[in-house]
Amino acid sequence: MSMQSKPSMPVIKRLPRYYRYLGEMENEGVVKVSSSELARMMGTTASQVRQDFNCFGGFGQQGIGYNVKLLREELGKLIFSREPIPTILIGAGNLGHAMANFLKKDAQGFELLAAFDVKPEMVGLTLCDVPILDTQALADFCAEHHPKVAVICVPREAAMQAAQQLIDLGIRGFWNFSHYDFSIEYPDILVENVHLGDSLATLSYAVNNDL
């Protein structure tokens, strides 16, 4: 039970998937699981599974395997905070709607407080039970509610403009759907990019080159 080494990015990126599979198993009533079975689901080796968990101190029992419920709880503690992270949405367009929906219904660990948009006809409406506010009101809102994460669903130009303000207002984390790369210009923040265009392009490459 010794913390082996600081988890590397590939390990961290696998955690949510372990967590997801374990959730499915728990729903199906599975009690214990072996590293080799998890490996089969993940498409990797048992060795990697064990080593991944060992970065965090190893949650298994020798000779037995891993307790599904316990392991999931431990991973949950690593991934999610005790309190949901207060979050705002920038850009209540098509994509913004879908992501608000996702945050409210399918995601855990985040609490959507409000959405912001520049379009006057949007302001005043609600989106999944949260108000759509004018971007003008952003500073006041943040001063009062201290959101920690912003979901960026505006085009590149708007994201560029908003970046400095959001950081100044105390936002530390970004779930970024825009084509603007925050991390380049502001190194001290946490950005999770979802570059849909890049993802599609990768698929295109794969289809083209028959990978």
Place this chain on the structure above:
Amino acid sequence: MSMQSKPSMPVIKRLPRYYRYLGEMENEGVVKVSSSELARMMGTTASQVRQDFNCFGGFGQQGIGYNVKLLREELGKLIFSREPIPTILIGAGNLGHAMANFLKKDAQGFELLAAFDVKPEMVGLTLCDVPILDTQALADFCAEHHPKVAVICVPREAAMQAAQQLIDLGIRGFWNFSHYDFSIEYPDILVENVHLGDSLATLSYAVNNDL
């Protein structure tokens, strides 16, 4: 100008980003660029940039750098096919709407032919100029139009059910937003996963652990 070695996955994943940056530069009228400048934008080293391009034969000129327009064109040829890939959308819900929009307006290399949904009230409507059809009509539609890629915007259970049928109907590539992992059960297809939940969880881990 010698093809060095088969490009590895990390290289391929970087190509769309190079392509994106080069597009921005071209718009700004930049004519030439050096590997070190590209490296600064990408957040990596000049060495990596040069090596990445060399997988495909090296598009630069010694002593000069890279011609922005030329390099972008070459990368474009690698990533995209001559003809847009005929594509269908499965699931015309909130997310499906956003992705149809994205495919039509922001993406290149794909042509959205139709959307499919099981909800009767959806069927018959249009979505970004393409018809929303009943899932029942899927087989006939594919027989006639031969789509090559499907965008999966339905929940896990529906994706599981649809998987075999879509593959049988000749779909080779999937842009998958569901929590169902195609690649595990069907190895001979091309899947680009966009696991929004996993992405959010990664952000949560980062915020929690202050990475």
Place this chain on the structure above:
DNA sequence: AGGCAGTTGTCAATGTTTTAACACAGTGGC
């Protein structure tokens, strides 16, 4: 009780990706 089959934690070996180093090509000043 003892051996066997199954499983984890851990360390070593292997494979892959990134970074560094350097020879060589082109450009511009003189």
Place this chain on the structure above:
DNA sequence: GCCACTGTGTTAAAACATTGACAACTGCCT
């Protein structure tokens, strides 16, 4: 024309990630 300067293509080294191997442990069967 020659020399310094810039910057690529390419090879080698370093860093990193995955896989293999094995001791330690458990439960079960005889």
